[in-house]
Amino acid sequence: MSKIIVDEQYLEIIEGTNLLQACLENNIYIPNLCYLKERKEKNASCRLCFVEIEGMPKPVTSCTLDVEDGMVVRTDTPAVRRLQRTAFQLLMSVHEVDCAHCPANKKCELQKIARFLKLGLKPKGLDHSLRELETDHDHPFLEYFPHRCVLCGKCIYVCKKRNGRPYLTFAGRGLDTQISFFGDKDPLKLPCAECLACTLICPVAAIIAKTDT
Amino acid sequence: MLKLKNREALNNFRNNILSKHQEKDKKLISLCAGSGCGAYGTEKVYQTLTEELAKHNLQDEVEIKLTGCHGFCEKGPIMVIHPEGIFYPQVKETHIPNIVEKTIKNGEIDKSLAFKDHITKKKIFHEEDIPFYKLQQRIIFGNNGMIDPTSIKDYISVDGYTALDKVLFEMTPDEIIDEIRKSGLRGRGGGGFPTAVKWDSCRKHEGERYVICNADEGDPGAYMDRSLLEGNPHSILEGMLIAARAIGSNQGYIYVRHEYPLAVKNIETAINQAREIGLLGKNILHSDFDFDIHISRGGGAFVCGESTALMASLEGNPGRPRAKYVHTVEKGFRQSPSLLNNVETWTNVPVIINKGADWYSRIGTEKSKGTKIFSLVGKVVNTGLVEVPMGTSLRTIIFDIGGGIPKKKEFKAVQTGGPSGGCIPKEFLDLGVDFDELAKVGSIMGSGGMIVMDQDTCMVDVARYFLDFLKEESCGQCNPCREGIKQMLAILTDICKGNGKEGDIELLEEIGGMLQKFSLCGLGTSAPNPVLSTIRYFREEYEAHIRDKKCPAGVCKPLFHYEIDPKACKGCQACAKKCPEKAITGEKKKTHILDRQKCIKCGICYDICKFNAIIIR
Numbered sequence: 001m002s003k004i005i006v007d008e009q010y011l012e013i014i015e016g017t018n019l020l021q022a023c024l025e026n027n028i029y030i031p032n033l034c035y036l037k038e039r040k041e042k043n044a045s046c047r048l049c050f051v052e053i054e055g056m057p058k059p060v061t062s063c064t065l066d067v068e069d070g071m072v073v074r075t076d077t078p079a080v081r082r083l084q085r086t087a088f089q090l091l092m093s094v095h096e097v098d099c100a101h102c103p104a105n106k107k108c109e110l111q112k113i114a115r116f117l118k119l120g121l122k123p124k125g126l127d128h129s130l131r132e133l134e135t136d137h138d139h140p141f142l143e144y145f146p147h148r149c150v151l152c153g154k155c156i157y158v159c160k161k162r163n164g165r166p167y168l169t170f171a172g173r174g175l176d177t178q179i180s181f182f183g184d185k186d187p188l189k190l191p192c193a194e195c196l197a198c199t200l201i202c203p204v205a206a207i208i209a210k211t212d213t
Numbered sequence: 214m215l216k217l218k219n220r221e222a223l224n225n226f227r228n229n230i231l232s233k234h235q236e237k238d239k240k241l242i243s244l245c246a247g248s249g250c251g252a253y254g255t256e257k258v259y260q261t262l263t264e265e266l267a268k269h270n271l272q273d274e275v276e277i278k279l280t281g282c283h284g285f286c287e288k289g290p291i292m293v294i295h296p297e298g299i300f301y302p303q304v305k306e307t308h309i310p311n312i313v314e315k316t317i318k319n320g321e322i323d324k325s326l327a328f329k330d331h332i333t334k335k336k337i338f339h340e341e342d343i344p345f346y347k348l349q350q351r352i353i354f355g356n357n358g359m360i361d362p363t364s365i366k367d368y369i370s371v372d373g374y375t376a377l378d379k380v381l382f383e384m385t386p387d388e389i390i391d392e393i394r395k396s397g398l399r400g401r402g403g404g405g406f407p408t409a410v411k412w413d414s415c416r417k418h419e420g421e422r423y424v425i426c427n428a429d430e431g432d433p434g435a436y437m438d439r440s441l442l443e444g445n446p447h448s449i450l451e452g453m454l455i456a457a458r459a460i461g462s463n464q465g466y467i468y469v470r471h472e473y474p475l476a477v478k479n480i481e482t483a484i485n486q487a488r489e490i491g492l493l494g495k496n497i498l499h500s501d502f503d504f505d506i507h508i509s510r511g512g513g514a515f516v517c518g519e520s521t522a523l524m525a526s527l528e529g530n531p532g533r534p535r536a537k538y539v540h541t542v543e544k545g546f547r548q549s550p551s552l553l554n555n556v557e558t559w560t561n562v563p564v565i566i567n568k569g570a571d572w573y574s575r576i577g578t579e580k581s582k583g584t585k586i587f588s589l590v591g592k593v594v595n596t597g598l599v600e601v602p603m604g605t606s607l608r609t610i611i612f613d614i615g616g617g618i619p620k621k622k623e624f625k626a627v628q629t630g631g632p633s634g635g636c637i638p639k640e641f642l643d644l645g646v647d648f649d650e651l652a653k654v655g656s657i658m659g660s661g662g663m664i665v666m667d668q669d670t671c672m673v674d675v676a677r678y679f680l681d682f683l684k685e686e687s688c689g690q691c692n693p694c695r696e697g698i699k700q701m702l703a704i705l706t707d708i709c710k711g712n713g714k715e716g717d718i719e720l721l722e723e724i725g726g727m728l729q730k731f732s733l734c735g736l737g738t739s740a741p742n743p744v745l746s747t748i749r750y751f752r753e754e755y756e757a758h759i760r761d762k763k764c765p766a767g768v769c770k771p772l773f774h775y776e777i778d779p780k781a782c783k784g785c786q787a788c789a790k791k792c793p794e795k796a797i798t799g800e801k802k803k804t805h806i807l808d809r810q811k812c813i814k815c816g817i818c819y820d821i822c823k824f825n826a827i828i829i830r
Contacts, residue, residue, distance in 0.1 A: 044536035177689030
């Protein structure tokens, strides 16, 4: 067991546990979107789960660190909060805020993070522009909403895990990056109708089952 | 070609080549066939030269060598006649009869074709006397002008593969790494990480180890790696072989841009020749050491120069970086320990082994050893590739070697390190360029790009331009880089259009600071450099755009207009004749008038006026 201190709380954690995981399991919330416990290679792409650790020169992403004995962690410093707010606002600069018509309303990760960081959902001072494609109806069982998507990649991971191969992938580059379906479109050959793992894991209802629309 | 079975065979092979060279004591014409000179017409010059020599029955007495890049690209195609070192710039087919008649047959120099120095206006006849070359120290680049890159014999004749011979038979892996450590070599790809530390930690990780060459040179305006690949490919192979021996690897990859066709061709030829002669493959020179190298061609994504993205692309996956909490020396290509170095780094390795770490570490500064090749481009008289010791001042590079700024304009800034480098203003011209000094002033070494800017450059527009490039090159994976670059670009575009607001500078600093420290990979962390460095040194220019709605450099069209200074105007009509919109009128020897309604601000009058009578307001 490793003894660590997080925000003045003494914790005993199994050595080698992921730091973000350890905090979440001990009811210390750190905003995050792309973290998945079972995924070995962490994406570290949402850039929200910053913490400060004694002895390290600048904030670090907690999802890419393992617990080490004697670690002194702070999750709520001004530097951390400032980073999280900027990162969150950047995410919201391409998000369509229409909660009333969104199936994720009230269980949305973005709403939760905004509340936690005491921020509005609409970013201030930033250019608000949405991706070109509003909805992708291409898939026989699923609907994809690029204007909601935060590109966390969880859907791709669970799809691959459940079905042995992914039916989803990142497509495009830079600002045009989105989730895309690929492979056979024949409904009989797709496992999607019974699976729907992607819709369950999506933190913002960017992928939903056609039957839910 | 015979396979070289052991080190004696390699030595005999070299001695054989050298004795043939000495026997004949031929005149040698070195003609640059690099991409730059090639575009200026080396091919035609070569053909005419071959024909002309045959006409005079000199084909057996004079050898023509098509070499790689000589560096002085501004003056291509370049011809150097050895052993005297007579230098002819910008050679055309029509010059050839004279050159053959005068220089080759009679040993005279054709003064009308000789190089004229921009500053002293004097003619200079020999390569070694030209200021552009004189102040350089070309330990890496020097052989480019001497050897035919498609001939392994040429490389062997200039002591090529002697370093490999030495490490195979006289040094242990520990001694090799120790020598590199003592030399102080740091990675030339941009990060400046100590090379020996990387090699050593890769060696300590178990698994099938890979040696990889990063030849994905993607900075606009930088082409030193290309010139090494094109001009001296065997030196890269030799560097990789030495590292492979040191860390215990049997397989290497060169990840090179598909857009570099000549580089790909020459490195391919070099690999085939090395295999044929037994310097790549199984049991090299009977030393029990196996190593082979494969080429992988990249599709041209800027981000693939980042180590983890490069390795992903090499595996056939999309070129996206990953978080580097596990280093590539432990788990890189195919989840195996992988040693990645840049082209220029690899070419330094044989030099260090041959000449020794003591010799090498005397060159450069305390913490940055050796030389660095810069590609000097932009508003500078002598554009080209420049190799100087680390610590050489910007002033020496830009003014002494580069010949200063053309058209008597003022130097304004130099951007080092490619699109994500910072802009350094004139108060730092005496800065000795090395990894640490550049970092101190908010820029980076990068791969060695150096873009010189003159007084007519708008620094806000420069920042906007580079972010526009980077926006296209962001892989789209991590939030700060993907959305942050876009946001900064939107703000900069607004400022350039005259729609800047109070608070824009602070917002740029906020987003830029976030990107710089907390993006996932090097592309994101360096992307704000052009913005943050221009704010740091040219804040007043940003303020002029935002508060006064003025672009002092006269670049952002909505924010300036041209006027004619009646005191300076001589009434020469040069501007009136060239104006495409007929916006300038006036009689000869009388002050002209510019109609602002008609003017489209194309800048032709501004450039053409010899009396500085067109002014920016």
